[in-house]
Amino acid sequence: MKKKRILLSIFCILSFSLCSQNMVNEVSKAWVSDLGNGEYKNPVLYADYSDPDVCRVGDDFYMTASSFNCIPGLPILHSKDLVNWTIVGHAIGRMPENAIFGDGVNHGGNVWAPSIRYHKGEFYIYYGDPDLGIFMTKTKDPCREWEPLVLVKEGKGLIDACPLFDDNGDVYLTHGYAGSRAGIKSLLAVTRLTPDGKKAEGESKIIYDGHDIDPTIEGPKFYKRNGYYYIFAPAGGVATGWQLAMRSKDIFGPYERKVVMDQGKTEVNGPHQGAWVDIPTGEDWFLHFQDVGAFGRITHLQPMVWKNDWPVIGEDKDGDGCGNPVLTDKKPNVGKTYPIATPAESDEFNTNSLGLQWQWHANPESWWYFTNQEKGYLSLYSVPNPDNYQSLWDVPNLLLQKIPAPNFTATIKLALKPDLRFTGERTGLIVMGLDYALLSFENTETGFTLSQVECQKADKGGMEKINASVPLKDATVYLRVKVNPDASCSFSYSTDDKKYTPLGNRFMAKEGRWIGAKIGTFCSRPLKGNDGGRVDIDWLRISK
Structure with missing residues (x-):
């Protein structure tokens, strides 16, 4: 175990060193979340990193987000404290030949609601293409080249995919359905994957129907904690919805559900769809988006705690277990202070490659x-x-x-x-x-x-x-x-x-x-x- 921790630490140091070669961008003159006094303001990213998902490896955090028809796709962002983020690469340099483009642009298609996970020395990203099915790519170094895309599960309308690598070696995937392609929505499903995570085995099983109380449930994220399987998922619509958590002792359900964050009396509408991440000091945090129209879906960071094996996200003033978003808070306690950093914006075009923001x-x-x-x-x-x-x-x-x-x-x-x-x-x-x-x-x-x-x-x-x-x-x-x-x-x-x-x-x-x-x-x-x-x-x- 000690050897594994040492190797993981070495990987993190080397990975961050390689990533930092891309981190030469000046700090934004337009938006900085880090207030410089130990606190931050939301959003941590005032930019359209829609449907964000995050994983932690050691003391490094990696984020990806929906990229739809834009190329390169699947942006990879890196942070040491969940507040200061930089772009370090993309997982997709080019959509595969079977992707729907034609001679023009497939507006709003291709890459929907990805998830990023780290398992046995490799990073995995799964996403749904609403016209083709669920794809996966992986790498040992998120700042460098990712493997060619693999079609994990073919099917029209399969979206918002997230894997779970179980303790016993089994691999599962949860996903949603796009009504525009599948003819049905507001359902979540789970399917078993092959041990390498590259192929679905058998049919998906519906594990939750949100039609009655959680319409437009989508964007599920899969976790396991204290013997429970958890699915975090947004419902109620992009700009108007809420954040759910569901849990079960059996991966195929039945699942209990609980609303764990909503807008309340705040100005942060539709606060949902994102990532739970823990940090080495024992704190829990949740990143999610807010739809602000022309400015896109911007990324917020919320404090999170566990109570009776349920997450509570944001500030829970009335103690009912459902939190509301905060606009400012103390930065995550990651053990040290890191320099202020922001994604690339300005470009002097004096290098031998396009800036990662393009x-x-x-x-x-x-x-x-x-x-x-x-x-x-x-x-x-x-x-x-x-x-x-x-x-x-x-x-x-x-x-x-x-x-x-x-x-x-x-x-x-x-x-x-x-x-x-x-x-x-x-x-x-x-x-x-x-x-x-x-x-x-x-x-x-x-x-x-x-x-x-x-x-x-x-x-x-x-x-x-x-x-x-x-x-x-x-x-x-x-x-x-x-x-x-x-x-x-x-x-x-x-x-x-x-x-x-x-x-x-x-x-x-x-x-x-x-x-x-x-x-x-x-x-x-x-x-x-x-x-x-x-x-x-x-x-x-x-x-x-």
């Missing part, structure tokens, strides 16, 4: 970009618009990142280098969602034109309209968007990064399909051909 809207082609470390900028090559193009909604080569705070400014410096054989190539700064708006910088017949463009109901086939335009002489321009707590966005531009001129109308950001609004850039052209132009992006900076 995701494409679909599987990328290798030629879409070039990280020009020598010159210190990112080149995006113009990609022909898809057939039957209507708007950027179905353009896969959008390079985007999550909105990082309720109040921030994003500024990008770029230079458009069009192919002068034709016109219509464009780039810009975009706020993307079901509705979107952008500063569109285009090579036209009369030269460079900057326009503020808006597209309402892009998901329903809406078309772009131009609110305002100005001609520009220079290929280099600075584009800026100011995002406010009410999700309103104001655009401006500059030719010298000193004086910024407003352009166009105020735009109300809107969430995407199952994801928050995102910000970023692109480079596109209307024509197919054997070559095209590019945009050279010097930097993108996030500030207050």
Whole structure:
């Protein structure tokens, strides 16, 4: 046992050392949870890390979250204290060939509600693809390459998967059902897996029906404690629901249920779906999300205690066993103080790879970009618009990142280098969602034109309209968007990064399909051909 603990400690030190090679990001200028006085404020991540799950290995914590159609997928975040998080990698570099993408974007599809577990020296992630079934990937080092995806259980509508590696070597999986694909929802099931966790054995058994009192129960997380099997699961809807805990002495039930956290009189709506994690000092904590519309599903950290073998999450003022979310609290007692850290946001594009905060809207082609470390900028090559193009909604080569705070400014410096054989190539700064708006910088017949463009109901086939335009002489321009707590966005531009001129109308950001609004850039052209132009992006900076 002592030898195992020593080896685990060595692994954690080496793993953290490798991960820390990616942790060179500056602290966010827009949102920091750590208050610097031994306390933190919620959310710990004001960004769309939807359906978070966490595991602990020694004194290291690893988180993953839903990534849906965005690539790379399954982000991996690391923390030493559950408050300060950095992105250290992704488990999926590319969706498999049988994934549903087509020539466009599978908005809201692909990767739903993953779980991450550590078992016998390996990290496992399971997730449900609502169109294909339940997948798994694993690795010995979460900061490096993960194994190719394995289809564990095929089936339309199987989602929200979480394994349990039992004490006797048996392996089980709990999952939910997506009504949009399976034709049924509000049910949880358990199935047995092969000892290697790679394949389901037999049919799933329904272990809980939430239709009567827990509608839309989903997102189950599997645990074992004091001889009980526990399933933590949200119910009642994403923005309006509550957090359940269920327990049984038999893994296939019957399960008792109890509401262990709800909104109460707080401002934290729908507090649910996340991860119970214990720490070496004996404390228990729970991470969950809150749906805040255009800003996505942001991550909160709640204190948790056990009473009579039931979890109580948050603050239980009336002692009824159902807690309410806290907005501030003492940081977890992990034995020491760690530096303030936040996920990457700004990017100077001076390394030989894309920053870990960036995701494409679909599987990328290798030629879409070039990280020009020598010159210190990112080149995006113009990609022909898809057939039957209507708007950027179905353009896969959008390079985007999550909105990082309720109040921030994003500024990008770029230079458009069009192919002068034709016109219509464009780039810009975009706020993307079901509705979107952008500063569109285009090579036209009369030269460079900057326009503020808006597209309402892009998901329903809406078309772009131009609110305002100005001609520009220079290929280099600075584009800026100011995002406010009410999700309103104001655009401006500059030719010298000193004086910024407003352009166009105020735009109300809107969430995407199952994801928050995102910000970023692109480079596109209307024509197919054997070559095209590019945009050279010097930097993108996030500030207050």
